[in-house]
Amino acid sequence: MEFENILTENNDGILQITIDRPKKLNALNRDTIEELHQAFAEAKEDEAVKVVILTGSGEKAFVAGADISEFSEFSAQEGRELAAEGQAKLFDFVAHFPKPVIAAINGFALGGGLELAMATHFRVASDNAKMGLPETSLGLIPGYGGTQRLPELVGKGRAMEMILTAGMIDANQALQYNLVNHVCEQEELIDFAEDFAGKIMKNSPVAVTAAIRAINANFEAGVNGFEVEKDEFGNSFSTQDFKEGTSAFLNKRKADFPGK
Numbered sequence: 224m225e226f227e228n229i230l231t232e233n234n235d236g237i238l239q240i241t242i243d244r245p246k247k248l249n250a251l252n253r254d255t256i257e258e259l260h261q262a263f264a265e266a267k268e269d270e271a272v273k274v275v276i277l278t279g280s281g282e283k284a285f286v287a288g289a290d291i292s293e294f295s296e297f298s299a300q301e302g303r304e305l306a307a308e309g310q311a312k313l314f315d316f317v318a319h320f321p322k323p324v325i326a327a328i329n330g331f332a333l334g335g336g337l338e339l340a341m342a343t344h345f346r347v348a349s350d351n352a353k354m355g356l357p358e359t360s361l362g363l364i365p366g367y368g369g370t371q372r373l374p375e376l377v378g379k380g381r382a383m384e385m386i387l388t389a390g391m392i393d394a395n396q397a398l399q400y401n402l403v404n405h406v407c408e409q410e411e412l413i414d415f416a417e418d419f420a421g422k423i424m425k426n427s428p429v430a431v432t433a434a435i436r437a438i439n440a441n442f443e444a445g446v447n448g449f450e451v452e453k454d455e456f457g458n459s460f461s462t463q464d465f466k467e468g469t470s471a472f473l474n475k476r477k478a479d480f481p482g483k
Contacts, residue, residue, distance in 0.1 A: 228255040230280070231262055236273035237420045238266050239413070241280050248287035249279040251335045260312045263320060270482070273428060274420035275320070277343060278327040279336075282409065285328045285352070286336025291361070306366035309335075314367045317342040319439060321432040323423050327416040328352045329409060333391070338367040341376060344435065346402065347416050348394040349409035354402065355391035375442060377402050427464035428482045 230241040240262050242249040266272040279285040294305055317324055317339070326332075326340040328348040337354050340346050348354075356365050356373065364370060365386065374382040377400040385392065397403045407415040423431060433455040441448030459465050463483040471478035 226258045226262065228252075229258050229262060233269075233271060234417075236271060236424055237276060237417055238269075238272045238274070239276045239278065240266075241278050242286055243280040245281040245283075247290065248284040248331060249281075249336070250288055250290045251286055251339070252290035252293050256309055256313045260316060263313075263316055267321065272322060273424050274322060275324045276327055276413070276416045276420060277317075277324060277339070278413065278416075279329055282330060282351075284331040284336070285326070286333075286339055287331040288334030288336055288357070289367075302366070309367050314338060314342045318368075318372075319435075320344075321435060322428070323420070323431060323435070325416050325419060327412050328354070328394075328403065329412055333357055334365070334369075335367050338365055338369045338372070341372040341402075342368060345404050345419065346397075347405045347407065347412065347419060348397060348403045349412045350394050350406055351409050352394040352397070352403075352406075353391045354394075354397050355389065356386050357389040357391075359387060360389040373402075376400075427462075427468055427478075427480045429462050429464040429480075430459060430468075433459060 228242065228244055230243050232239045240259065242255060242259070244250060244255065263275070266275055294302065297305065323345065324343040325345045325347060326343040328340055328346060330349070330352060332340050332352060332354045334357060337356055356369050358365050358369075370386065373385065377385070381400055392400065394403065394406045398406050405415065405419070437448065437452045437455045440446045440451035464480045467480055468478050
């Protein structure tokens with residue numbers, strides 16, 4: 224599928240998805256959200272894709288927020304529908320994606336951009352990155368999961384401060400807050416993310432997917448994460464990857480996981 228607002232490139236199992244709206248600082252609009260959904264949906268079914276790296280084009284922004292001009296005249300009901308559609312189509316879809324997703328945050332990650340980064344499984348930031356949820360300065364609150372995911376990552380008090388002050392933090396502060404996993408120099412960002420992806424790809428893709436499901440279960444209302452872990456652990460014993468992994472370990476050789 225050809226896209227207007229994003230670029231995709233698969234390099235040895237690592238799919239890089241680049242949001243490409245540099246004149247708008249890669250701001251999210253409905254068309255971009257739809258294209259991102261389609262790209263992730265295709266990657267989900269593509270056995271050649273093992274890990275996804277999500278980034279923004281240029282050096283200024285990962286995603287500098289949502290495209291405000293698109294919803295400035297919305298009613299309350301239209302606003303709720305916008306949030307519900309975006310969460311289901313992209314943000315929740317990414318959070319529960321069965322393959323690891325790494326956000327490579329270059330420059331500004333604000334509003335919907337930070338919410339998108341928080342929906343991924345890992346966040347790597349360039350040293351010039353700036354992050355924040357400025358919605359309250361516009362008379363709004365975060366609507367793409369920000370009020371839920373930010374406290375999970377940084378704690379309630381820091382999340383309250385970031386959201387209610389609408390302020391920005393830099394990459395090093397984000398690292399201290401556990402909002403990002405790693406910080407590196409800007410010119411090294413994609414290489415760093417690819418190296419990170421390579422470490423994951425050495426392991427069983429079946430086990431990686433099972434671990435994502437088990438970890439996510441702890442943050443789902445009404446779901447007992449320990450029970451999900453037990454189920455996923457037990458299911459692992461019936462996989463070809465388990466047989467290959469244990470055989471390789473016992474025979475002191477490198478595992479060649481079939482991904483089944």
